[in-house]
Amino acid sequence: MKPILIKGGRVIDPQTKLDAEVDLLITKNEISQIDKNIRKKDVVRIDAKGLIVCPGFIDLHVHLRDPGRPDEETIETGSKAAVAGGFTSICCMPNTEPVTDNEGIVNYIYKQAARVNLCRVFPIGAITKNREGKEITEFGELITAGVKAFSDDGDTVANSNVLRHALEYSKTFDIPIFEHPIDKDLAQDGLINEGLISTRLGFNGSPAIAEEVIVARDLLLAKFTGARLHFCHISSKNALALIRKAKKEGINVTCETCPHYFFFNDETLESFDTNYKVNPPIRSEKDRLAIIEGLRDGAIDCIATDHAPHCQAEKELEFASAPFGMIGLEMAIPMVVMELIRKQKFSWMKVLQKLTINPAKIIKEKTGIIKEGGLADLTIIDPKKKWKLTESKIQSKSKNTPLLGAELTGRVVGVIINGKIKYSLKD
Amino acid sequence: MVPKKDLLGIEKLTSKDISQYLDLADEFVKVLERPIPIVPALRGKTILTLFFEPSTRTQISFSIAAKRLSADVVNFSRATSSVTKGETLLDTALNIEAMKVDGVIVRHSACGAATFLAQQLEAFIINAGDGCHEHPTQALLDLMTMKQHFNDFKNLKVLIIGDISHSRVARSNIFGLKTLGAEVAVCAPPTLIPLEIEKLGVTIFYNLDEIIGDFDVIMALRIQLERQKTSLFPSVREYRTLYGLTKERAARMKPKSIIMHPGPTNRGIEIDPDVADSNKSVILEQVKNGVAIRMAILFIHAGGKIE
Numbered sequence: 263m264k265p266i267l268i269k270g271g272r273v274i275d276p277q278t279k280l281d282a283e284v285d286l287l288i289t290k291n292e293i294s295q296i297d298k299n300i301r302k303k304d305v306v307r308i309d310a311k312g313l314i315v316c317p318g319f320i321d322l323h324v325h326l327r328d329p330g331r332p333d334e335e336t337i338e339t340g341s342k343a344a345v346a347g348g349f350t351s352i353c354c355m356p357n358t359e360p361v362t363d364n365e366g367i368v369n370y371i372y373k374q375a376a377r378v379n380l381c382r383v384f385p386i387g388a389i390t391k392n393r394e395g396k397e398i399t400e401f402g403e404l405i406t407a408g409v410k411a412f413s414d415d416g417d418t419v420a421n422s423n424v425l426r427h428a429l430e431y432s433k434t435f436d437i438p439i440f441e442h443p444i445d446k447d448l449a450q451d452g453l454i455n456e457g458l459i460s461t462r463l464g465f466n467g468s469p470a471i472a473e474e475v476i477v478a479r480d481l482l483l484a485k486f487t488g489a490r491l492h493f494c495h496i497s498s499k500n501a502l503a504l505i506r507k508a509k510k511e512g513i514n515v516t517c518e519t520c521p522h523y524f525f526f527n528d529e530t531l532e533s534f535d536t537n538y539k540v541n542p543p544i545r546s547e548k549d550r551l552a553i554i555e556g557l558r559d560g561a562i563d564c565i566a567t568d569h570a571p572h573c574q575a576e577k578e579l580e581f582a583s584a585p586f587g588m589i590g591l592e593m594a595i596p597m598v599v600m601e602l603i604r605k606q607k608f609s610w611m612k613v614l615q616k617l618t619i620n621p622a623k624i625i626k627e628k629t630g631i632i633k634e635g636g637l638a639d640l641t642i643i644d645p646k647k648k649w650k651l652t653e654s655k656i657q658s659k660s661k662n663t664p665l666l667g668a669e670l671t672g673r674v675v676g677v678i679i680n681g682k683i684k685y686s687l688k689d
Numbered sequence: 690m691v692p693k694k695d696l697l698g699i700e701k702l703t704s705k706d707i708s709q710y711l712d713l714a715d716e717f718v719k720v721l722e723r724p725i726p727i728v729p730a731l732r733g734k735t736i737l738t739l740f741f742e743p744s745t746r747t748q749i750s751f752s753i754a755a756k757r758l759s760a761d762v763v764n765f766s767r768a769t770s771s772v773t774k775g776e777t778l779l780d781t782a783l784n785i786e787a788m789k790v791d792g793v794i795v796r797h798s799a800c801g802a803a804t805f806l807a808q809q810l811e812a813f814i815i816n817a818g819d820g821c822h823e824h825p826t827q828a829l830l831d832l833m834t835m836k837q838h839f840n841d842f843k844n845l846k847v848l849i850i851g852d853i854s855h856s857r858v859a860r861s862n863i864f865g866l867k868t869l870g871a872e873v874a875v876c877a878p879p880t881l882i883p884l885e886i887e888k889l890g891v892t893i894f895y896n897l898d899e900i901i902g903d904f905d906v907i908m909a910l911r912i913q914l915e916r917q918k919t920s921l922f923p924s925v926r927e928y929r930t931l932y933g934l935t936k937e938r939a940a941r942m943k944p945k946s947i948i949m950h951p952g953p954t955n956r957g958i959e960i961d962p963d964v965a966d967s968n969k970s971v972i973l974e975q976v977k978n979g980v981a982i983r984m985a986i987l988f989i990h991a992g993g994k995i996e
Binding site for chain 2: 453456457458460461462463464465466467469534575578579580581582583
């Protein structure tokens with residue numbers, strides 16, 4: 263295996279605080295040399311002039327639909343989408359068919375991921391058996407099999423006592439509980455955010471308070487039990503404010519948001535485009551701006567995509583009948599570049615924290631690290647690349663994104679995992 | 690001419706657009722009074738009424754309106770269609786289009802269903818009610834009826850009583866009335882009033898008795914009895930006590946005011962039978978105007994020629 267020489271890129275690592283134009287030499291699975299102008303023969307050269315080279319991204323929230331819905335996505339197609347989006351590690355949610363609540367499914371996922379041999383795939387186990395919210399799963403067995411967190415994502419654990427026990431039990435293993443913080447009853451089967459837009463469009467709305475109420479409850483339980491709690495897809499201003507306050511009090515809580523919550527507001531729903539139909543819903547401009555502030559001040563730890571593939575036939579229905587979700591692995595970087603970097607003037611260092619070291623800490627996995635001897639899990643981004651998102655460019659099996667046909671700025675052009683090139687953009 | 694191919698809602702229509710429909714409808718009122726109330730304007734055109742939800746007034750009046758214009762009419766009923774076999778809205782529409790229909794009048798329980806079809810089909814689409822979103826042809830016939838009694842919308846005080854949250858009739862009327870410059874208020878328990886509706890320029894009241902004498906037009910909406918089960922209001926009895934248009938309340942209305950209702954009415958709940966049948970009530974005029982307004986709508990969107 264020839265060494266890889268990445269020349270002339272802007273190398274940024276939020277862990278070592280490196281931000282410099284340097285060359286990187288990768289030998290076997292490590293970064294063996296960091297220097298200006300490395301000369302070495304018999305290498306694979308990557309010209310990274312004008313590009314950003316950084317540790318590979320980690321996505322805490324992906325739906326691979328495998329086992330169960332190969333028409334929507336498989337571990338193989340999902341992995342291809344992940345590397346095309348710059349993700350070297352992804353965590354897959356357990357709401358598969360059957361549910362990932364036993365080691366058989368966990369083993370299946372690892373086996374498929376090994377066969378596909380692209381990104382690292384870390385299963386998340388269900389908190390309760392069959393995600394029914396009643397009995398907790400065998401955390402110990404699942405962790406031995408390799409799960410990195412527990413979640414009933416798609417649903418909150420509605421019974422507060424079951425959640426209490428799950429949090430307490432998780433302390434045995436120091437493993438986080440990922441909560442989907444939406445109160446099903448308050449959400450009223452709402453299809454979009456409840457507010458002026460839902461009033462004008464006649465939609466049953468899902469109010470932000472449905473998120474706030476569960477966040478409030480879960481924070482109190484996290485404080486009471488001392489366990490590690492992580493909130494999925496935070497979308498609203500008030501829920502975020504509660505989390506910020508809880509962190510100041512020293513409660514062991516982290517949270518993520520998704521690009522669609524900082525990129526869109528609920529006015530987009532006027533189009534009735536089912537690709538904007540997500541759960542929790544895209545909320546008001548006020549919430550969108552609060553999410554951006556949360557990313558800025560650190561109240562929000564991670565950016566996760568909640569990649570939710572659905573096939574065309576399912577989304578090509580009247581709004582009320584279409585399933586919730588949009589794909590996100592390959593759209594994350596353009597949305598980050600266009601909104602956070604360009605409009606909101608975030609630094610790359612700050613953005614990369616949310617995509618690398620922060621998620622890594624939550625699941626206690628390693629990131630790529632740009633120092634001599636560091637693991638060579640790297641992503642190469644062209645932050646200025648203009649491209650039109652067409653179906654043929656999407657690696658995911660499903661194409662349900664509202665950005666289809668849009669002109670985007672920013673694209674991942676290369677991914678190296680464990681020292682091997684796993685993705686290289688062919689124009 | 691109204692520039693758009695479809696009539697999907699009244700929210701985006703201008704004052705001028707609305708007047709175009711109303712003025713033409715006045716002409717068709719005259720046609721409807723003739724011994725043979727038929728004109729050849731849309732001869733050769735095929736109109737489909739595509740109703741996925743039950744309808745008496747709307748479906749029949751569109752059917753009659755189309756026939757009065759000499760168009761060919763085909764009526765679809767969900768219960769006897771392949772939708773019962775699981776066929777999607779999209780497939781139903783594409784199949785119908787293959788049979789070369791000129792216009793589709795669609796009612797569906799999903800918000801945005803008419804918009805969805807308009808994106809997929811060449812035929813012109815008239816929204817006959819999409820979920821709780823809009824029912825533009827109802828609002829237009831309501832506006833026509835109000836105009837016949839009051840002539841000017843500016844300074845007109847209109848009150849809508851009922852389940853505003855779930856009413857496409859309320860939404861369309863609010864949009865149309867605000868565009869024409871009328872004052873609009875709603876009266877209902879807070880559970881039935883959608884969030885931030887005041888941002889549309891609508892005044893909110895919870896107590897009907899305090900305001901019953903302040904309005905030129907009072908429109909009662911049908912209360913859906915199923916809503917009781919979702920704790921939006923405790924009982925039909927309490928609803929009628931607080932919000933029913935009773936004889937006693939009707940007697941305290943302004944002298945020249947009118948009572949409207951889109952139908953069907955729950956007699957004895959949101960409106961008492963003798964109030965519905967009183968001379969303050971213009972409910973049957975609304976239905977009569979419905980045919981004329983729908984003739985105007987079909988004429989404009991099917992590209993009819995005046996002879």
